[in-house]
Amino acid sequence: MKKYIIALFLGFSAMLQAQNAVSGIVTDNTKQPLIGVSVYVPELHKGTITDANGKYVLKNLPNGTLKLRFEYVGYASQNQAIDKLQKTNTLNIQMITSTFEMDEVIVSTAFSKIQSQNVMKVEHASMRDLEKKGTATLIEGLATIPGVSQVSTGTSIGKPVIRGLSGNRVLVYSQGVRVENQQFGDEHGLGLNDAGVESVEVIKGPASLLYGSDALGGVLYFNPEKFAEANTFKANFSQKLFSNTLGSNSSLGVKTSTENWKFLARGSYNTHSDYQISGGDRVTNSRYNETDFKTGIGYSNAAFSTVLRYNFNKLDLGIPEEGIAEQSKSKNTIFPRQGVDNHLLSWNSVIYLKNSKLDVDLGYIANDRSEFEDSNEAILRMKLKTFNYDAKYHLPKIGNLESIVGIQGMHQTNANFGAEYLIPDATTNDFGVFGTANYEWKSNVIQGGLRFDNRKIATVAHGVLGEEGSFEAIDKSFDSFNASLGYKTNLADNLTMRLNVASGFRAPNLAELTSNGVHEGTNRYEIGNSNLKTEQNLQTDVNFEYGNTHFEFFVNGFYNHINNYIYTSPTGTQLENNDVFEYIQNNAKLYGGEVGLHFHPHPLDWLHYETSFETVTGKKQNGDYLPLIPANNWNNTIRTEFKIKNWFDEGFASLNVNTTLNQDNVSGFETSSNGYTLVNLGFGGKVKWGKTAFNVNLNGNNLFDKKYIAHLSRLKTDGIPNIGRNIVLGVNFNL
Structure with a gap:
């Protein structure tokens, strides 16, 4: 057979x-x-x-x-x-x-249009652009994109925030697969390394039509690096050094392709000591080490294209609980610490039919998370295994009408192996079906779609009810219908308008449904609520863009209404010497936007001025402010481009002044945060030395060693400042 x-x-x-x-x-x-x-x-x-x-x-x-x-x-x-x-x-x-930004193809949306033809405004940033900013981690680089910020724990742990929403409300995709790594925890980082990543796309708003649950607040979509051109072999080595953390980031990659076959592999190692605050003190046990390996193999011909990729990421993270205590330059983590191993396997295949095609993505993620308190025996260990599938059929094009139908789903299991349980053993199953269409005429585009989803969560009972760490079994099912409608048009020459209305949803996560114990890092006893309903939102976005040879300008505005927003509220009692908080729901709203311009005056073709301002306000139905809302930010950059004879090409020098304003709009359990201004310098380009050529970047971040505490820093409650001055030197060789 x-x-x-x-x-x-x-x-x-x-x-x-x-x-x-x-x-x-x-x-x-x-x-x-x-x-x-x-x-x-x-x-x-x-x-x-x-x-x-x-x-x-x-x-x-x-x-x-x-x-x-x-x-x-x-x-x-x-x-x-x-x-x-x-x-x-x-x-x-x-x-x-x-001299302006490229008109990129946007992969994260349904029809892979270039940005100027896309109905939805999507932010695109290449890793090369983020590297020029000299940030120490991937999430720090993402936080420089207007509308994106981060909840941080020192320099080692960062979680993305898109227009005030974070955690399970923001979905992360890598290699075409949704990343699942217990992202409900504030102290659980992104778990991705920037090596081997080509670019990132940011959808700022509900994307449940394409991605299902957890895309209520937006999507971060990481595009892996490209394979080599046909019949070529390439090798690359990069090295970055960080003065503040005495850190090092090394990466070595090789790739080759024939007419049909292609292969690549990249290994990276990242190590940092405790970070230094203004004045010279180091934050004890904020050190971390990271090992990352990526590989991929692909084959394509006239009938189909298929790519198999694998990523292994190993994190050894110190947890800075003591603040500024024992001073050390060691890179070996001490207790308490986290150990996280993550395996990600993805398989994308496209089958080409006569006038249509079938696009299938399969993914498997094994996330092994351990927490160590005072010994090498994990007090908490969770293994999360996730299988994803996503199949989209692109129907034959009818005139200017393109349409897609698809199914999407996930099977996930969580198992505990430590002495303590943070969430119970559980099984989650998702299934969704959707359809979307895109119609273009002249300079106009209209796009819409519908989707239905079901999520089933079943947990296993554990412990003695009434005691800390005990859970009763639950068996829940959540349904949701969602839709989106968008319109793009050119109001005048070089002036574009986009208007989008979309709904999104998020089923309650395991922590919200089942928590029963002290949540480390928050110093409070949290109790879940098995009667929580699905969060459902409706967001309206409007975008105006103008661009000519020497001037670009954009304005983005949004209003986001969320029904059944889930948050924690104090009960007025104590357990285990900690205040007790329980999960409850209320309607909420978030609104704000971003505005910016890029000026390139003629005849000063070497000069650029870029500025952007972002703001978001989040409130509950009763008028109280939502927690973890980023402060308003104003970012200014002056950049020059130059060439020095035949030995220095693609040169740039930049001065960046980043001002974060006071954050006084806080929830009842937060404190206000003072504003601050950071000054950053950058210099780099391609050095040509005979037949040898390499790229070099030199950045000075927080150049004046400003002492500040970011509003979304998890170390804020202990009065621990953010990182001080950091000089970053990076070189990149094509071997």
Whole structure:
């Protein structure tokens, strides 16, 4: 039977084979050929570069529509689509010089449009851009994006906050798979390393139509690094040094591709001592170590494309409970500490039919989290295993109408192996079905969709009821219908408007349903509520963008109403010498937005000025403020670009002044926070030395060693300041 199945599959593939090819010449605005232009087909994970005559060739391409991307430093990226591929296709491109951001393809939305054609405003940032800012961790880099901030525990643990929502209300995707790592805990970090990540996309608002539960507040979508161009081999080494934490971040990667096959592998090691505050003291046991390994293998032809990726991440995190105590430069963590091992396996396949295609993502995550109080025997150990599936069928295009139907789901188990239980053993099952459509005419786009989801949670009873750490069994089912509708149009030349209305939902997590004990780090006894209902929200977003050769401007505004918002409230009693808090629900609202501009004056082509302001306010139905709402922020950057003869290329120098205002709009259990201003400097570029070339970055963050405490720092209650001055040196070699 097996041989018949294989023969049938091979025969089916042979029928689908098209052996199409695209070729052309890429020139500049003087019609001179450009050498080394990257020509990439994102869906096939396949690319090439132009030769000495500016020529490129891509073979073994599928039928139907093909999207190509052309990139070259100093020129505006171009995205071109060929609707109906023939056996041979010619596409010549003329690149235009540009000093502004590229018009990126947005992968996190349904139809993978470029940003200027996308109905939803999505923030895009490359890892290269974030590296130029010299931040120590991935989450610190993300927090520089307008509308994004972080709940931090020192420099080692950071959780993303999108427009005031965090934790299980923000969904994180890596390698096309939703990341599940007990993210309900404030002291549980992102668990991702920036090495081997190409870029990040941020959806600031409900994305439940595409992602289901937990995308109520938004999505962080990490795009993995690309494979090498066809018939090439590349090796890369990068090293970063951090003065404040005496830290080091090393990464080595290799990748190679043939016409059909492709492979890559990257290993990284990150180690830091306790971070230093203004004045020179170190925060005891804020040190951490991280090991990360990523690999991937792919194959593509005219019938299908498939990519298998694997990521292993190991974290050894110190928990800074003593504040500023014993001073040490050691990188070996002491007690209490966390140990987290995370395995992520993803498999993406696209099958091309005559006028349609099937896109399937499968993912498996094994998260092993241990907490050690005073010995190497874990007092708390949880193993979370998650299997994800996501299948989308792109229906044949009808005129200007594109449509997708799909199913999505998750099977998850949580098991405890330590002496203490934070949440019970449990099984969670998700299932969702959705449909969405996109219609374009002239400069207008309208997009909408519907979705139904069901989440079932079943837990196992544990302990003696009434005692700390005991749980009674629950068996819950949560249903939700969601919809979205968006419209994009050009109001005038270079002026774009986007209007979106979307609903989202989040089923209560295990901690909210079942907690019964002291939550470490919060110093309070938390009691869950098995009668909690699903959080359901409706958000309206409006975006205006204007851009010409020398000026860009944007305004984003939003209003988010949430029914059954879940939060903790004091009962007025004590257990285990801690105040008792219970989970309750109330309606809530959040509103605010971001505004910014980018000015590039002529004839000063080397000068850039960028500024942005972001604000968010969160309130309960009774008028009280919500907790963990970031303070208003005003960010200003002056950046220059330059070249020094033939030995220093793509040079830049930047001065950044980041002002965070007072946060006086606090909940009943928070304290106000004072504002502060940080000054940062950056310098870098590509050094050419004979046949050797490497990139270098030198950054000075918090240059004046300002002493401050961020409002969303979990060390704020102990009066522990954030990191002081930090000089970061980074080099990147192509071997």
